Structures are given as structure tokens and as C-alpha cells.
Amino acid sequence: MTTTITTTMTTAAPAAALTEEELNDKPKRIYRYFKSLVRQWEDDLARRPDSIKRTAVGKNETKTLKQCKDYIRPLFHECKRRELADDLQTHLFRIVTCCEEGEFVKAHDSYMDVAIGRAAWPIGVTMVGIHARSGRAKIESANVAHVMNSECQRKYLTSVKRLMSYAQRKRPDVHPSKKVMNL
Numbered sequence: 621m622t623t624t625i626t627t628t629m630t631t632a633a634p635a636a637a638l639t640e641e642e643l644n645d646k647p648k649r650i651y652r653y654f655k656s657l658v659r660q661w662e663d664d665l666a667r668r669p670d671s672i673k674r675t676a677v678g679k680n681e682t683k684t685l686k687q688c689k690d691y692i693r694p695l696f697h698e699c700k701r702r703e704l705a706d707d708l709q710t711h712l713f714r715i716v717t718c719c720e721e722g723e724f725v726k727a728h729d730s731y732m733d734v735a736i737g738r739a740a741w742p743i744g745v746t747m748v749g750i751h752a753r754s755g756r757a758k759i760e761s762a763n764v765a766h767v768m769n770s771e772c773q774r775k776y777l778t779s780v781k782r783l784m785s786y787a788q789r790k791r792p793d794v795h796p797s798k799k800v801m802n803l
Contacts, residue, residue, distance in 0.1 A: 646704075646709050646710075646712075646713040647698075647699040647700075647702050647704055647709065648699070649713060649716055649717075650695075650699050650704070650709070650712045650713060650716055651696055651699035651700065653716040653719070653720065654692060654695070654696070654716075654780065654783055655696065657783045657786060657787055658685075658688070658689055658692070658783065660786075660790070661685055661688075661783070661786050662685065664790075665681060665682055665685055684782065687779075688779040688782050688783065689779075691775035691776050691778060691779040692776045692779035692780070692783070693776075694772050694775075694776055695712075695776040695779070695780070708734060708773075711730050711731075711733055711734035712734070712780065714726075714727070714730040715727045715730050715731055715734075715780065715784065718730065719784060719787050719788075722791055722793070722794035722795075722798055723798055724784070724787075724788045724791075724794065724798055724799045724800055725797075725798055725799070725800055727784055728784070728800045731777075731780065731781055731784065734777065735777055735781075785800075788800065
């Protein structure tokens with residue numbers, strides 16, 4: 621007797637079933653999408669045979685999921701209380717919509733924007749003169765990385781990336797050109 625376990629990613633279907641108001645409710649969409657990924661990941665790990673669960677790789681996967689759940693909990697609380705910063709919310713919402721559409725390269729680009737930003741990174745010695753440089757004025761709040769704001773944000777953004785990678789692995793229907801291949 622052999623049983624095969626098949627899992628399908630249901631991230632695109634729920635977005636289509638939502639009302640117009642729910643589609644535009646950013647905190648709710650962010651919360652629902654990442655919460656559903658956590659649940660799917662838990663289910664996938666629970667369905668593994670005991671022989672796989674007991675291996676070092678199996679134990680490591682379980683620990684990674686537990687850490688991901690612990691780290692993303694503050695994001696879920698911020699989404700529920702609607703206290704997520706607007707710029708962070710915009711990036712996370714873009715990540716969710718891109719992942720639902722199977723556009724993982726675009727989702728990865730948005731993740732990189734929120735994680736490290738697009739601000740100019742100084743190379744070498746800066747501000748050696750007494751005069752302000754004209755390039756300094758071009759650094760805006762939109763270019764500032766959020767991951768450096770707090771340890772809590774760094775942790776839940778790490779979990780967001782892990783969930784993005786999980787979602788990508790579970791979508792065989794997406795063309796490889798739309799996936800980030802360096803997982």
C-alpha cells in the first residue's frame with residue numbers, strides 16, 4: 621500500500637474569491653496571505669513520514685518553521701491592530717500580490733527594497749570637506765532600509781523571505797523565468 625501526498629498552492633484562488641473591499645484592505649491581505657503560508661508549511665511538515673522527521677534535515681526544517689512562526693508573530697499583531705507603517709505596508713502588500721500572481725522575481729525585488737533599500741551606500745570616506753555634498757539631498761525616506769529600524773522588523777522580514785521561498789517552491793505552475801532561482 622503506497623500513498624502519495626500531493627500539495628497544491630492555493631494562494632491565487634483566495635484573492636479571486638475576496639470582495640473588492642477585502643482586496644484593497646492591505647493589512648488584512650498581508651495577514652491572511654502569510655498566515656495561510658505558515659499553515660500550509662505546518663501541514664506539509666506534519667504529513668512527512670516519521671523516518672524523515674527524525675533525520676537532521678527533518679529536525680532542521682521543523683526548527684526553521686518554529687523560528688519563522690515566532691519571528692513573524694509581531695507582523696501579524698501589527699496587521700491586526702493596523703499599526704503597520706505605510707511604506708512598509710506598501711512593500712509587503714506588493715510582495716503579497718506578486719507572490720499570488722506567481723511573479724516571484726518582482727516580489728523579490730520588492731523584498732530587497734524593503735530590506736536594504738535603494739539609498740546610496742557610501743564607499744570609502746564620506747564628508748571629508750566642510751561643505752555639504754549635493755548627492756546627500758537625494759537620499760529620501762523612500763530609499764531608507766526598514767530592516768535596520770529594529771530587531772523585530774529584521775526578524776519578521778527574514779520570516780517573510782522564508783515564506784516567499786516556500787511559496788515559490790510550492791508553485792510548480794509558475795514558469796522558471798518568474799522564479800528566483802538562488803534559493
